Amino acid sequence: MDRWELRRQDYSLDSDQEDVREAFSEFFAKESPSSVVRAAEPLGYDAALWEKLVGMGVTTMSLPAALGGDDATLVELVLVAEELGRNASPVPLISHVVSVRLLAAVGADRAVLDAAAAGLPPVALALAPLTGTSPALVPDAAIANDVIALSGEELVLFRSAEPAPFIANHGSTPLGRWDPAAASGRIVLASGPAAVSAFERALGDWKLLTAAALIGLTQIALDTAVEFAKTRETMGVPIGSLQGVAFPLADVAIGVTGARNLIWRAAWMSEYEPQARPELIAMAYANAARVATRGTTTSAHMQGGLGFTIEADASLYFLRAKGWSVLAGDPNLDLVGIGAGLVVAAG
Amino acid sequence: MDFSVLQLTAEQEQFAKEVQAFLDDIVTDEVHERELETGDGFSATVHLALGERGWLYPTWPVEHGGAGLDAVSARILDLELHRRQVPDITAGTTALVWSAVERYLDSAEVDTMRLDVARGHVRFCLGYTEPDGGSDIAAAKVRAVRDGDEWVLNGSKIFTTGAQSCQYTFLITRTDPTLPKHKGMTMFLVPLDAPGVEIQGIRAFSGERTNIVYYSDARISDKFRLGAVNAGWAVLHGPLDAEHSIGGEESGLDDISVGRSFLRVLERALDAAVDWTAAAVRPDGTKVADDRSALQRIGRVATDLEAGIRTPGPLGRVAGSEALVRGSADLVDLVGIEALVSLGDRAGSELGAVEYGHRFAQGTATYGGTVEVFRNIISQHVLGLPQMNYPGRKVFLAPGRSDAMAAAR
Incomplete structure (x- = not known):
């Protein structure tokens, strides 16, 4: 890696990007307040909300215009995912959008792609390659009939008549115990190295969008804690004036701000120069997972015993930070991968 | 959003080559060996050579001693100086202080000094911290007492990094101890060769050298006062905010992190x-x-x-x-x-x-202030958390008008 390469360092959003951000910010704020999030528990899916979101074109926005999309880039998608996270919205946006992009990337049959892009019901992605035919825990499989998985050297769309049985979980996401052997249909999307690389690209997209959602989640957790710290008093002063409270919150702000920019940079590079810094996605993801774990923990703790109660929105953020960031496995494995890549490049 | 590799014009390509060739000549092994030995954060030969080409303040107009460079060329130069690990502490403090000097020093003096600063012959260091004051700059106790057209300085400053390589220090002094602490201070640009100024080196375990500077009845002309008497805090704030990176513009070219x-x-x-x-x-x-x-x-x-x-x-x-x-x-x-x-x-x-x-x-x-100072800044300016009303914030450093002031309030 050339550390002295002369690159632009422009993190500003253009007016189209600002519009996307604002539209989804308004949508989620209006349609997905915490009462909606709570009402959707424990499954973590609000079908009516998902239908409205599909109506905004979110499932097709990143498809090429030739396939009925709007050519939106990963940069716009991470902006949307952050807004989703900021409201802890109970919709399978990330796995669905990633799955649809994957179908388009492998040149899936137009009828299959169009059905998936329609979004009802959503399509899920198995984040780990299948091991034989054993059932696996797959995010969003509890609400999807179609699941895309890497099975050996084949990338396969499995079709079932019914979604997989729901497994209640830490982050209230529609986790299903999905059994590939129970599928009624099996469409091979790609095979050989093309299947593996398409799957890895999709997993990278999933990690980027999940990182963005985690940062949205951490930002709202921080905002909530800051408001609390401004008004709650102890010994005659607002607790936010105490460094023991203010400094941990400042650290959350530092973490969130850097993580967001790192995600933007990784999304931009992944879109325009995917070969230049492939480790950026793993960095953005592992970093966001850690920032979210620490940030939502701190934000809940700064609200004392109240932050530990189910009534406090802090609990929603805390549980989802872990509940979302471990769906693809231990983020430390991403660090091992980053280290290995750097050492190989040096060797 | 744009992280693309910059496409250089033919002129910029040519400039990049010039930079390489020039720095190959002046940034020698000897420069690095000397820095390792002294910890000065400064190389006179490199600093003066850069100044000679207008490259200390490369975007300044040529008539002011700069090189009139565009932002991209300036970035090329900046990256190359970093890549070659050119000692730059004194260049950095000089640039911070210049903005205040330019604004507050008598304009005739500024005009004479500007070219010397650009050429590298005049350099500034920061006289903020005192041995018992730490990051609380406004607790400064170094006294400045007026005597006709002169001021008499007494006290000491610590961590005046680069004083051994500079001509002036940007000194914050106490001119009225009976006023609240942020109000009784005055800034001076103190010539370091004035009688009564003594510089003593201190080494850090990083190898860097900094200094303690003693002022013993040091006399300086009133023309070196920056801003009004007792208005020093406002004069200091420009450079301090720049050092803390508050309110800066983003160019889309420069690194965004102060770290x-x-x-x-x-x-x-x-x-x-x-x-x-x-x-x-x-x-x-x-x-x-x-x-x-x-x-x-x-x-x-x-x-x-x-x-x-x-x-x-x-x-x-x-x-x-x-x-x-x-x-x-x-x-x-x-x-x-x-x-x-x-x-x-x-x-x-x-x-x-x-x-x-x-x-x-x-x-x-x-x-430039501990990470705790910066966490305070972030807590208040980024998160909008309330500021703690510490007893030391509005303290009076000496008895006098404080009773009358309290009564007036």
Whole structure:
């Protein structure tokens, strides 16, 4: 890696990007307040909300215009995912959008792609390659009939008549115990190295969008804690004036701000120069997972015993930070991968 | 949003070549050896040579001693100076102080001084901290007492880094101890060769040299006063905000993190540790490159580094320092005993960057205000948290008008 390469360092959003951000910010704020999030528990899916979101074109926005999309880039998608996270919205946006992009990337049959892009019901992605035919825990499989998985050297769309049985979980996401052997249909999307690389690209997209959602989640957790710290008093002063409270919150702000920019940079590079810094996605993801774990923990703790109660929105953020960031496995494995890549490049 | 590689014009390409050729000549091994020995953060030969070409303030107009460079060319030069590790502490403090000097010094003096500053002959250091004051700059006690057209200075300042290489120090003094502490201060540009000024070196374990400066009945002309008497806090605030990166403009070219220069030290340490890992074999015959715990450590440091580079302004100041503090300690652990060998005893090895990084890191948590000062800034200015009403904030440093003031309030 050339550390002295002369690159632009422009993190500003253009007016189209600002519009996307604002539209989804308004949508989620209006349609997905915490009462909606709570009402959707424990499954973590609000079908009516998902239908409205599909109506905004979110499932097709990143498809090429030739396939009925709007050519939106990963940069716009991470902006949307952050807004989703900021409201802890109970919709399978990330796995669905990633799955649809994957179908388009492998040149899936137009009828299959169009059905998936329609979004009802959503399509899920198995984040780990299948091991034989054993059932696996797959995010969003509890609400999807179609699941895309890497099975050996084949990338396969499995079709079932019914979604997989729901497994209640830490982050209230529609986790299903999905059994590939129970599928009624099996469409091979790609095979050989093309299947593996398409799957890895999709997993990278999933990690980027999940990182963005985690940062949205951490930002709202921080905002909530800051408001609390401004008004709650102890010994005659607002607790936010105490460094023991203010400094941990400042650290959350530092973490969130850097993580967001790192995600933007990784999304931009992944879109325009995917070969230049492939480790950026793993960095953005592992970093966001850690920032979210620490940030939502701190934000809940700064609200004392109240932050530990189910009534406090802090609990929603805390549980989802872990509940979302471990769906693809231990983020430390991403660090091992980053280290290995750097050492190989040096060797 | 744009992170693309810059497409240079033919002129910019040509300029980049000129920069290379020029720096090849002036940034010699001797410059680095001297810096290692003295810890000055300054090389007179390089500084004057850059000044001669207008490259100390490259975007200034030529008639002011700059080179009239466009932003891209200035960035090319800046990156190249960093790449070659040109000692730049004194250049940095001079630039910070100049904005206040230009605004507050008598305009005829400014016109004479501007070219000398641009050419590198006049340099400034920061006279803020006092031996018992730490980061609380407004607690300054160095006294300035008026005597006709002169001022008489008494007291001492610490961490006046670069004083041995500068002509003036940007000094904050107490001119009226009976006023509330932020109100009784006055700024001066004090000639360091004035009788009664004594500079004494202090070394840090990073190898850097800083100073304690004593003022014993030092007399300076009133023309060196910057701003009104007792209005020093406002004069100081421009350079201080610039140092704390408050209210700056984003160019889309420059690094956004105030901690970027700290992270360059971590980059060098990481690159050296990664090279070592690729080749190293442990005493039991296993390759370090096959050890997942080693790879995870490298992945963690590289990730913290990347996040630090992306963290803007004062937030990046904290992120940069702390990524370096944590990361350099991690890299020493990774390499183990070989990382401990002192610089002088490791001819040809790049691993010195790891050992140096670990020593240098610690100072970065204090430079320009401690990371705690910056966390205060972030708490109040970014998060909008209430400021604690500490008793020391509005303290009166001497009895006098305080009773009358209290009554007036």
